[in-house]
Amino acid sequence: xxxxxxxxxxxxxxxxxxxxxxxxxxxxxxxxxxxxxxxxxxxxxxxxxxxxxxxxxxxxxxxxxxxxxxxxxxxxxxxxxxxxxxxxxxxxxxxxxxxxxxxxxxxxxxxxxxxxxxxxxxxxxxxxxxxxxxxxxxxxxxxxxxxxxxxxxxxxxxxxxxxxxxxxxxxxxxxxxxxxxxxxxxxxxxxxxxxxxxxxxxxxxxxxxxxxxxxx
Numbered sequence: 192x193x194x195x196x197x198x199x200x201x202x203x204x205x206x207x208x209x210x211x212x213x214x215x216x217x218x219x220x221x222x223x224x225x226x227x228x229x230x231x232x233x234x235x236x237x238x239x240x241x242x243x244x245x246x247x248x249x250x251x252x253x254x255x256x257x258x259x260x261x262x263x264x265x266x267x268x269x270x271x272x273x274x275x276x277x278x279x280x281x282x283x284x285x286x287x288x289x290x291x292x293x294x295x296x297x298x299x300x301x302x303x304x305x306x307x308x309x310x311x312x313x314x315x316x317x318x319x320x321x322x323x324x325x326x327x328x329x330x331x332x333x334x335x336x337x338x339x340x341x342x343x344x345x346x347x348x349x350x351x352x353x354x355x356x357x358x359x360x361x362x363x364x365x366x367x368x369x370x371x372x373x374x375x376x377x378x379x380x381x382x383x384x385x386x387x388x389x390x391x392x393x394x395x396x397x398x399x400x401x402x403x404x405x406x407x
């Protein structure tokens with residue numbers, strides 16, 4: 192009986208270490224990015240711009256959740272829908288950067304390092320931590336939770352832009368896109384969240400079934 196618990200305990204320990212690594216990498220990269228943007232724009236405007244990026248908002252969430260899960264690993268199962276929502280958000284960060292932004296942005300020096308951690312390393316490490324953690328078997332309603340963060344951000348980003356005319360991403364900028372193009376951009380973004388979320392739910396349910404099978 193005790194041996195049957197070993198895979199779960201080992202998986203939990205691996206996930207905890209990975210979450211610790213994610214938290215460390217994200218917090219350091221966020222501090223570096225904040226320093227870079229405030230050095231360039233000043234503390235006031237730099238801070239305002241810093242919190243305007245979905246990448247920053249999501250990596251803060253990743254860092255906070257990973258820190259909490261490192262400190263209290265027993266929360267991994269209880270917060271399965273939250274972990275899933277954060278996974279969807281950080282994977283979209285990586286995918287969007289790779290397909291829509293990498294070609295129009297060529298950072299160098301410390302900015303290149305910050306970009307690499309926030310857009311590439313963070314999604315990879317968090318996905319590894321998520322896969323290593325216990326999987327109770329997500330319900331499909333987790334997809335609704337996964338849409339909360341992007342919907343809040345979209346409203347926030349559009350409101351900010353209307354206030355000062357600055358938009359963090361070209362595909363959310365009404366000065367560059369027509370109303371129809373903006374609608375399509377937002378629809379594609381939310382559809383991407385649903386697709387990534389559905390894939391993650393399927394993976395979670397498959398891992399949960401395998402865990403139950405091993406215990407039987």
